[in-house]
Amino acid sequence: MKKRKTSIILFLSVMIIILSSLACLGSSSLSINDSGSSVDAPLYKNADSIDMNETDKENLKVDLFGYEETLYLNEIDVRVTDDTKAVAYEEIENALIDENWRYEYAFISEVWRNGDHLLYLYILDNLSSDEINELSRSYGMKDLEPGQTLLITYLVDTAQPLPNATQTFAEESYHQTLTAEVEQMTQEIIESTQQNIEHATQTSVAAVQESESMAQTATAIAPILEQMGTDFEDENSLPDAMYIAREDPSRWDLTSKSGWLHIKGRYVSHSDEDWITKNVFVYPLEYTNISIIARVDADMFRDNQSVWLALSPSTYKTVGYTVELGIALERNEGRKVYAWGCDSDSCGSNSMDYKFNDQIQFTGPVYLRLDIQGLSYTFYFSENGVDWIYLGNIDGFSAGDNLILAAGGGNSWYKEDEFDAYFDLLYFKPISSD
Numbered sequence: 463m464k465k466r467k468t469s470i471i472l473f474l475s476v477m478i479i480i481l482s483s484l485a486c487l488g489s490s491s492l493s494i495n496d497s498g499s500s501v502d503a504p505l506y507k508n509a510d511s512i513d514m515n516e517t518d519k520e521n522l523k524v525d526l527f528g529y530e531e532t533l534y535l536n537e538i539d540v541r542v543t544d545d546t547k548a549v550a551y552e553e554i555e556n557a558l559i560d561e562n563w564r565y566e567y568a569f570i571s572e573v574w575r576n577g578d579h580l581l582y583l584y585i586l587d588n589l590s591s592d593e594i595n596e597l598s599r600s601y602g603m604k605d606l607e608p609g610q611t612l613l614i615t616y617l618v619d620t621a622q623p624l625p626n627a628t629q630t631f632a633e634e635s636y637h638q639t640l641t642a643e644v645e646q647m648t649q650e651i652i653e654s655t656q657q658n659i660e661h662a663t664q665t666s667v668a669a670v671q672e673s674e675s676m677a678q679t680a681t682a683i684a685p686i687l688e689q690m691g692t693d694f695e696d697e698n699s700l701p702d703a704m705y706i707a708r709e710d711p712s713r714w715d716l717t718s719k720s721g722w723l724h725i726k727g728r729y730v731s732h733s734d735e736d737w738i739t740k741n742v743f744v745y746p747l748e749y750t751n752i753s754i755i756a757r758v759d760a761d762m763f764r765d766n767q768s769v770w771l772a773l774s775p776s777t778y779k780t781v782g783y784t785v786e787l788g789i790a791l792e793r794n795e796g797r798k799v800y801a802w803g804c805d806s807d808s809c810g811s812n813s814m815d816y817k818f819n820d821q822i823q824f825t826g827p828v829y830l831r832l833d834i835q836g837l838s839y840t841f842y843f844s845e846n847g848v849d850w851i852y853l854g855n856i857d858g859f860s861a862g863d864n865l866i867l868a869a870g871g872g873n874s875w876y877k878e879d880e881f882d883a884y885f886d887l888l889y890f891k892p893i894s895s896d
Contacts, residue, residue: 492539492617494579501579503617504557506550509543510605518601525600526571527582527616528810535622539615540603547587547611547734554583554613567766568731568874570781570810571614578621582810584733586612680892683749687890694723694885700743701888707742707777713880714741723885727760727767727869729877732780737877742778743867751835751893754865757847757886759827762791764876768800769869769883771830773839775862782807785839785861787853789828790871797822799830801841805859818854827886835893 491502514522522540523532543550558565563574563581571584586593589610597603597612606612692699697716700723706714713726723743731737760769770788772778785803792798803816818841822828829844837860841853869883 492537492615494535494537494617494619494622501576501619502561503563503579503581503615504554504561505539505615506541506543506545506554506613508545509541509550509613512540512542512603512605514540514602518603522601522614523616525808526584526614526810528814531580531582531616531618531810533624535619535624537617539613539617541613542606542610543613544610547585550611550613551585565873565875568729570732570808571616572731572874578619580618580620582614582616582618584614584616586614586733587735679751680894683752684892687749687752687892691887691889693721693887695721701745704743704745707744707779708738708740710740719884721886722759723867725769725867725869725883725885726880727769727871727883728880729872729874730870731874739778739868739870741868744777745865745867745888747773747863747865749890749892752833753891753893754832754834755847755887755889755891756830756867757827758789758830758884759886760789760869760881760883762797762881762883764872764879764881765791765793766871766873767791767869767881768871769885770866771832772866772868773832773834773861774864774866776864778866778868780808782809783860783862785832785856786866787830787832787841787843789822789830789843792819795821799828799843799853801853803839803856803859803861816854816856820851820853827884833893 490505490507492505493502519538519540520532523536523538558574558581561576563576566573566575566580571582574581574583589606589608589612591608594603594606594608597606690701690703692701694700694716699716713728715724716722718724725741728740729737730739732739754771756771758769758771760767762768768788768790770786772784772786772788774784775782778784781804783805785801787799787801789797789799798819798821800817800819802814802818805815809815820843822843824845826845829847829850831842831844831850833840833842837858839856839861841855842850843853844850867885867888869881872879872881
């Protein structure tokens with residue numbers, strides 16, 4: 463009888479240990495509870511869930527995936543594992559394919575689609591002490607250890623938009639204040655007429671003075687800007703102030719195509735240290751009110767491959783506070799010219815603060831032109847460098863002052879694929895006035 467009691471106690475102890483271990487592991491799938499769809503997203507099983515409050519979760523969503531992606535029904539899962547990224551990703555990828563998810567593209571994170579549902583997969587490998595400290599301070603994540611792998615899965619139902627609380631409040635406020643505003647309008651117009659006349663006179667004088675100042679500055683810096691440019695005509699044609707960030711000498715040259723800077727582009731992912739853009743040509747700028755003109759070409763053959771120029775605060779290790787203009791290959795459209803701007807610490811490819819694109823209607827190289835006037839950035843492209851086609855404009859934020867020339871992109875299924883990208887020239891010209 464005593465042996466039987468001991469056996470029962472031992473059995474119960476083992477069961478408690480097993481159940482406790484299972485409780486520490488996260489669930490095996492992620493779903494949107496309020497959505498009418500039954501679509502689930504597979505999760506990595508051999509991982510522990512990270513507890514976060516709702517405010518921290520919302521901040522994490524916006525910072526990683528952009529505000530626009532939070533305007534639909536969504537769920538997020540954050541977990542950590544001692545396994546490497548390669549081991550975890552292989553299991554997740556196989557599960558996604560088996561459950562009818564299909565790869566879309568990769569930028570800050572990988573994006574997969576299943577009908578109206580998008581799945582964003584962000585993996586941070588081999589956590590450092592600094593990264594753990596930042597995750598704890600910014601999002602309240604606890605119990606992380608150096609060397610672990612952080613897995614963030616974000617599921618969005620694009621068929622289920624959430625109510626826009628800001629818009630609803632604005633509509634109500636508008637109706638409540640409309641009568642009062644109308645009553646005040648007549649008196650305000652009468653009182654401001656004289657002020658407007660005086661202000662218009664002062665503005666006109668200031669505009670003339672500003673125009674004259676710009677013209678004088680343009681005349682003064684024109685010779686300097688001319689010396690800053692290059693035609694990449696020989697092995698010593700890189701400007702003295704230009705340097706190469708994350709250089710791989712085997713994947714760029716000035717000789718394989720005479721008169722061109724040649725870069726071998728490859729797959730890019732800013733969430734993976736091994737796949738951040740390499741051979742980034744960085745040219746610090748000191749002047750505003752200038753046009754930057756480059757002629758580019760590329761032998762692109764996969765979606766999202768691109769060659770571009772950009773303004774960045776650093777070396778394009780992230781896309782925060784950056785504007786970019788380039789050409790790319792896009793599914794169902796072919797070659798296109800594009801421009802975008804990110805006025806925060808980070809932006810996802812679907813949540814840039816500004817975004818423009820247009821199909822290229824001609825073959826061969828493309829002239830790109832970026833006009834910088836204070837906090838205004840205007841984008842153009844051309845077939846001949848004379849007849850410019852307007853693409854778009856960004857106003858109101860300060861991008862970095864490092865000019866970037868780079869190439870990369872593609873498909874995570876073919877990470878080792880390389881393509882040839884070229885810069886034929888790089889010119890700088892002053893903008894005298896509007």
